[in-house]
Amino acid sequence: MPIRIIGMIGVTPPASDTQLVVIEGALSPDYVIEFAQAHETAGFDMALVGYSSSSAEGFLVAQHAAANTTRLGYLIAHRPGFISPTLMARKAATFDQITRGRLALHIITGKSDAEQQGDGDYSPKTERYERAAEYLALMRKTWTTTEPFDFDGSFYRVTGAASDVPPYQEPHPPLFFGGASEGALTMGAEHCDVYAIYGEPLATTTERITDFRAKAAKFGRTPGFNGSFRPIIAETEGAAWDKANHILAGMAGAKGWARQENIGAPVDNAGKRIYDMALKQDVYDSCLWMGVAKATGALGNTSCLVGTPEQVANAIVEYYKIGVSSILIRGFDPFNDTIEFGNELIPRIRAGVAAIDAAG
Numbered sequence: 001m002p003i004r005i006i007g008m009i010g011v012t013p014p015a016s017d018t019q020l021v022v023i024e025g026a027l028s029p030d031y032v033i034e035f036a037q038a039h040e041t042a043g044f045d046m047a048l049v050g051y052s053s054s055s056a057e058g059f060l061v062a063q064h065a066a067a068n069t070t071r072l073g074y075l076i077a078h079r080p081g082f083i084s085p086t087l088m089a090r091k092a093a094t095f096d097q098i099t100r101g102r103l104a105l106h107i108i109t110g111k112s113d114a115e116q117q118g119d120g121d122y123s124p125k126t127e128r129y130e131r132a133a134e135y136l137a138l139m140r141k142t143w144t145t146t147e148p149f150d151f152d153g154s155f156y157r158v159t160g161a162a163s164d165v166p167p168y169q170e171p172h173p174p175l176f177f178g179g180a181s182e183g184a185l186t187m188g189a190e191h192c193d194v195y196a197i198y199g200e201p202l203a204t205t206t207e208r209i210t211d212f213r214a215k216a217a218k219f220g221r222t223p224g225f226n227g228s229f230r231p232i233i234a235e236t237e238g239a240a241w242d243k244a245n246h247i248l249a250g251m252a253g254a255k256g257w258a259r260q261e262n263i264g265a266p267v268d269n270a271g272k273r274i275y276d277m278a279l280k281q282d283v284y285d286s287c288l289w290m291g292v293a294k295a296t297g298a299l300g301n302t303s304c305l306v307g308t309p310e311q312v313a314n315a316i317v318e319y320y321k322i323g324v325s326s327i328l329i330r331g332f333d334p335f336n337d338t339i340e341f342g343n344e345l346i347p348r349i350r351a352g353v354a355a356i357d358a359a360g
Helices: 029-042 058-066 085-098 114-117 125-144 182-191 203-216 237-250 269-280 291-296 309-321 334-358
Strands: 004-008 046-049 073-078 103-107 151-152 157-161 175-178 194-198 224-233 305-307 326-329
Touching: 004 334, 029 046, 029 058, 029 073, 029 334, 046 058, 046 125, 058 073, 058 085, 058 224, 073 309, 085 103, 085 125, 125 182, 157 305, 175 182, 182 203, 194 203, 194 269, 194 326, 203 224, 203 309, 224 237, 224 309, 224 334, 237 291, 237 305, 305 309, 309 334, 326 334
Parallel strands: 004 046, 004 326, 046 073, 073 103, 103 175, 175 194, 194 224, 224 305, 224 326
Antiparallel strands: 151 157
16 A cells, blocks of 8 residues: 655744754744645655644644645644543544545653643653543544433543534544553554554564554554654765764754753653664664664654665665555754655655555
8 A cells, every 4th residue: 555654844944954853943834834835745645743832732733734735634743631532523523624634643642741741731641641542532432423422431521522523534533643651552552543653673663563463453453553764865875874973963952852952861661762772773774873862862753764865765665564654754954854855755665665565
């Protein structure tokens, strides 16, 4: 089947060409439009709209971008717990109808306790996963039930809940999630459609796919898988590594993530996995580079693929072969890298995947 290629839009021009994070900063409405249109022109299927406890509100950013694009979908990061799940169901269904099916949601329970507390949530992480599971159950019920219903759970209670607006997509927009803790995996196995994994070596990615498929099968579900990478490409392999070293040198400056600027170690289980791998080895497989992960403490998506466009595209196709049918790629010079990926990388990825599909 065709591979889904996802980018990420920021809300303000980056401060440098070695930007680690793009979800914070003052809002530039014109830049949002230009960045979204660049993704659409480049051939991306979706763009992630991130979330932090200080960033611009993601749904409004995505709505603004969607109004100025025609095809690009939006993967909006959402943290359960701050608004009612029935209201969220109607909000998502409304967006999905207005955009004719261009919505997906990325469910996150909080990067860290300290960052979560910026929005007033002091619940421990284990409880947040339990709450998120109930939240998703109620949200999905709101999407798929045509008559008013009651719900009485540990975290949420409603009487006569209903939505006049169903989602445009059936049965509902795709639900992504990430995480490596048991709470995250249990929640995702029961309620989510796509498991988003930071870029790991092919061998451990295969293990995680196998394990999670077994977890989801207990709920009668067949999940998809997304891999997240930072491609660093150039005309020659040597030039790509020169570029990678330039980016690594830039990590000594501001990362662009206000609440984690002074943190030098992972703050979640998924990041700990990447950091441990980075400490053991710099390069895995053909061109999976962990230099930035080691330098930053694996804060966020820091797994890189370094090489020529052909080498990086071939590396991504290898992930497709093991079951990763969705890829999130973004660069350190976000806007310009989006254009370069559209010209040099995305056509090669799609051609490689098409060849595999044609071969059966």
